[in-house]
Amino acid sequence: MDTKSINDTEEYRNSINTVDSEGKRIWLYPKKPRGPWTNARTYVSWGLLAVLFGLPWVKINGNPLIRLDIISRDFYLFGLHFTPQDFYLAVVAMLTLVVFIALFTVVFGRLFCGWVCPQTIFMEMVFRKIEYWIEGDANAQRKLAAPPWTPEKIRKKTIKQVLFVLVAVVIAHTFLSYLIGPERVFTIITSSPADNWGGFAAMVGFTGAFYFVFASLREQVCTTICPYGRLQGVLTDNDTILVTYDFVRGEPRGKLKRSKKDPVKNMQEQLAHSDVDIADTAELPLKVLGDCIDCSLCVQVCPTGIDIRDGVQLECVNCTACMDACDEVMIKIGRPERLIRYDSYNGVVKQERKIFTPRAIAYSAALLVLVVVNVLLFSNRTKVEAVILRTPGKLYYEPDETHFSNLYNYQLFNKTNEDFVPAFRFPKHPEAVIQFIGDAPVLTPETMAQGAFFIVLPKENVTDRKQTLTIELWDGDELLETTTTNFLGPI
Ligand code: SF4
Ligand code: SF4
Numbered sequence: 001m002d003t004k005s006i007n008d009t010e011e012y013r014n015s016i017n018t019v020d021s022e023g024k025r026i027w028l029y030p031k032k033p034r035g036p037w038t039n040a041r042t043y044v045s046w047g048l049l050a051v052l053f054g055l056p057w058v059k060i061n062g063n064p065l066i067r068l069d070i071i072s073r074d075f076y077l078f079g080l081h082f083t084p085q086d087f088y089l090a091v092v093a094m095l096t097l098v099v100f101i102a103l104f105t106v107v108f109g110r111l112f113c114g115w116v117c118p119q120t121i122f123m124e125m126v127f128r129k130i131e132y133w134i135e136g137d138a139n140a141q142r143k144l145a146a147p148p149w150t151p152e153k154i155r156k157k158t159i160k161q162v163l164f165v166l167v168a169v170v171i172a173h174t175f176l177s178y179l180i181g182p183e184r185v186f187t188i189i190t191s192s193p194a195d196n197w198g199g200f201a202a203m204v205g206f207t208g209a210f211y212f213v214f215a216s217l218r219e220q221v222c223t224t225i226c227p228y229g230r231l232q233g234v235l236t237d238n239d240t241i242l243v244t245y246d247f248v249r250g251e252p253r254g255k256l257k258r259s260k261k262d263p264v265k266n267m268q269e270q271l272a273h274s275d276v277d278i279a280d281t282a283e284l285p286l287k288v289l290g291d292c293i294d295c296s297l298c299v300q301v302c303p304t305g306i307d308i309r310d311g312v313q314l315e316c317v318n319c320t321a322c323m324d325a326c327d328e329v330m331i332k333i334g335r336p337e338r339l340i341r342y343d344s345y346n347g348v349v350k351q352e353r354k355i356f357t358p359r360a361i362a363y364s365a366a367l368l369v370l371v372v373v374n375v376l377l378f379s380n381r382t383k384v385e386a387v388i389l390r391t392p393g394k395l396y397y398e399p400d401e402t403h404f405s406n407l408y409n410y411q412l413f414n415k416t417n418e419d420f421v422p423a424f425r426f427p428k429h430p431e432a433v434i435q436f437i438g439d440a441p442v443l444t445p446e447t448m449a450q451g452a453f454f455i456v457l458p459k460e461n462v463t464d465r466k467q468t469l470t471i472e473l474w475d476g477d478e479l480l481e482t483t484t485t486n487f488l489g490p491i
Helices: 036-057 084-108 111-115 118-135 138-145 151-180 182-190 197-217 219-225 263-273 321-333 345-350 358-379
Strands: 066-069 074-077 080-082 242-245 340-343 384-390 397-400 403-414 423-425 433-437 448-458 466-475 478-488
Touching: 036 066, 036 111, 036 118, 036 151, 036 321, 066 151, 080 084, 084 111, 084 358, 111 118, 118 138, 118 151, 118 197, 118 219, 138 151, 151 182, 151 197, 182 197, 197 219, 242 345, 321 340, 384 466, 384 478, 397 448, 403 478
Parallel strands: none
Antiparallel strands: 066 074, 074 080, 242 340, 384 403, 397 403, 403 448, 423 466, 433 448, 466 478
């Protein structure tokens, strides 16, 4: 994106602000943000945290609302049970999600990161708040971090780290609840580690991982690891709405000075003392300094350590902290708010704000098609899935002078928590008879029944060497599944 301000040399894109010239991490101490945007995000985060911690406990018809047991290959979504046989549904649903994310990013940039992403919510709304509470604001934290170790420093650092570990434990248990269910997590918690080594190791591993992410990795997850952040460059354009600095209004920036001098002279003096290269301003229309007073508060509050005035950067997680900081400054100096705001490049430069751009319309069309495909696939999803295959190596039998028969293996997957005793019907061959080897299958909830049977057809119905048989599985008046198989004859 061509977001150049007169100070914009693009040089800042060659390095990241959290790494020094020798490649060492620069630890960030962002100033505590405050203001209406921060308040709104705080309320949203409370709601999302309640949802995140509550969801594993919610049941629909006795089934979990959501469970993703990858190890047992057992999945529930909205109370529906999905098995590996439903993998195609997961693929189409994932594809739909990817297109939705692309569309959302084209229109609203990284809004998701600032408002919804669990990484940002836990980092900024939980761990960072604990830090502010124990160690104070940015300056106090910096002071505390400097040597030497004093009893006060040891006390504060210890309390903070203990609280971090405790929160990491809670997050790890919740995360595991999504995988194996809260009941099994409770069993692991209440039993001895010796009785449940696997579960105990998973708890410790996840706790360690979450502690490492929030106590140490922090903003590095968003600025260097998360693949979504890396996609911004290709998904956003000049119409994308992002946290944006209005460089038209803000530049040339310069320290606020009170003066009764002639405004032109005053501007020249101010420019001489600002970061602005006088040569760059030669072609500018005569203008006093812009609204940015170069107080750097927007930089000080940034949790990823960037200067939004440099232009759109993929490190920006759209957390709104700089918007609040700048609005507070603008109010204090009596200038209009929203110097940093949600806006697009075209909104800033041309006052043109478009949501339905050709790109957004194209993504919307693709999304619509995928949503329709999803609805069709989900509504046609059967309660039972049947796989009926002719037993390999066998041709046909002639059980008597008037019939042919074929031997089949069957597998029936019951995807529900209901019991079924399926009846087999042959809509195109009503004379066909099924003879089970052993007992007829009984389908208990969420299990697979398998076995073998013969299908016997009158000879006059066998009209081809290989013909297709349609088989329906019924439970009373309910059609559970329709499938096909082959029937071999001598012709
Ligand atoms: S907070 Fe506003 S006025 Fe201060 S440096 Fe940032 S953009 Fe300029
Ligand atoms: S630039 Fe502003 S919105 Fe972006 S991460 Fe920094 S403080 Fe948050």
